[in-house]
Amino acid sequence: MILCHGEHARTRRALASPLRLLAATLLGLSLQATHAAPDYPVTAAQRSTARQVAEAGVPLSELAPNAPESHVVRRGDTLWDISKLFLRSPWRWPELWGMNLEQIRNPHLIYPGQELVLVREGGRARLQFGRAGSGTVKLSPRVRAGDVDNGPVASISLHLIEPFLNDAIVLEADELDNAPRIVAGREGRVLLGRGDTAYVRGEMPPLRNWRVFRQARPLLDPDTKALLGYEAAFVGSAEYVRPGSVTPSADGKTQEIVPGTVVLTTLRQEAGAGDRLAQAPTRDTTNFVPHAPSAPIAGRIVSIYGDGMSAGQNQIVALNRGRVDGIERGHVLAIQRAGERIADRTDPQRAALQLPDETHGHLFVFRVFERVAYALILDAQTAVRPGDRFTQP
Incomplete structure (x- = not known):
């Protein structure tokens, strides 16, 4: 039997933290942008939590060194690309978005042509929608009809994982x-x-x-x-x-x-x-909400999809953690390079030193089974190999 997600478990996890609540209300879970979007039920408590997170923003220290004051969304942009533009840690994107919470319908729809304005206040930063060529304005989200090219931006480049x-x-x-x-x-x-x-x-x-x-x-x-x-x-x-x-x-x-x-x-x-x-099953066109795990997690890469000995950016790997371990679709994970054991050449006794593990890339989980998950290599400084460790970012 092919493994599948438990709907109730996924719902409970999706509302388990302010970050995932905000991510769900902002981005939703459907790529079918050409159809009318449903209302998402949001309780008063959830609305309050979302407002607090959205209004707080991120510390200025979390902004990317060259974060622009504004960005006009272009065709081909992804949520990950935009988040990297503004943030040192793109998986913290839910904390950055300012929201119009008066009417939550589908406030995740971000389209080419919309302007995103970075607002710095009180030592923190938020993103707001603006209108290119004019000042910042408060926009109510709306659904647009049109072809796929005019649809909202995806979380990542879907052509890399769709197959x-x-x-x-x-x-x-x-x-x-x-x-x-x-x-x-x-x-x-x-x-x-x-x-x-x-x-x-x-x-x-x-x-x-x-x-x-x-x-x-x-x-x-x-x-x-x-x-x-x-x-x-x-x-x-x-x-x-x-x-x-x-x-x-x-x-x-x-x-x-x-x-x-x-x-x-x-x-x-x-x-x-x-x-x-x-x-052949029905094609799964669910979008992904990129977020860090809410609890510490660690594991190893089992294999490179396609029997490769090593892999790099945009390739697929299998992980030895799955649904039972708390892995979720959209999780961003850090790939760890094992620290070397060296001799201290400055010490006459040549004491043995264990260098610390270092992050050298990131993974994006897009498919989860009971004890295994598949992830896309978002970036990697060196070759990724079976046996490499991963942790929360």
Whole structure:
């Protein structure tokens, strides 16, 4: 069974701290900007907490050294980009936003063309909406209709993770063992490409869209070697054509097996005999609220997605912490470089020194399973490798 989020648990966690409350009311959770946005229920207590956090802002010491006085949102901007522009620690963005709390509907909608003005007062700073070319004004949030290009800015560059939102999966058990499998290609082809016909053995309901996976591999905890789950590498997509059949012979001792048929529609790598099919779920287009964990957390990188030995910015890694450990979608985590052990050359005794661990990059969690999570490398000063540690930023 493929793991999924618990709605009630996620709701409780989302309201557990002022930062996440403000993040939820500011940014919402939907990328479907072309549709009318729903009202979000906010209690009097939550409204009070949000107002306090929003009005407080951040200390001036938390501003980026060259933070601009204002910024006009451009197409292609992300919330992460904008936050980095103003803040030393982008994951503290909820504290920076000034809010119009008179009518909370969807105050997260930030569009290209809007001006964000940095207001410094009393040793703290906040962002307010302004109007390019004029003074700061108080704007009530509103929903705009239009195409995707005119929609609100996303938290991060979604094209980097969108292919992995549904395609990167972790299974509780090696469930693909019993899934329908490709047994042959047309005209005896061994490697199959886009548009090729594939013959499939196994029970296949007549659903149009299917996903193709390579046989799942176990994910082991780098510390305990415990089995965390099975990662199924995504191969591509297929479209159902016709079912197979099994016809007993007249004597009942043998069977005539006719495989089902699919056409491969999109591929990340060539498909072949033995690859497994799974039903395609509804695309997950949920947005992400970037925030730091509310409690200390630490773990290790299990693997680089795609079997790489090392990774850099914009690549995907698997973590040995998941839902049971308090990991949430949108968590920002710090990648730690282990401190070296050196000899003190200034000491005649050459005493051994353990240098402290140092942060050398950041991760953005976008998919969470029971004991595993996938994260995007936002930045990295050096190569990221399996076994590297991560903590709260």
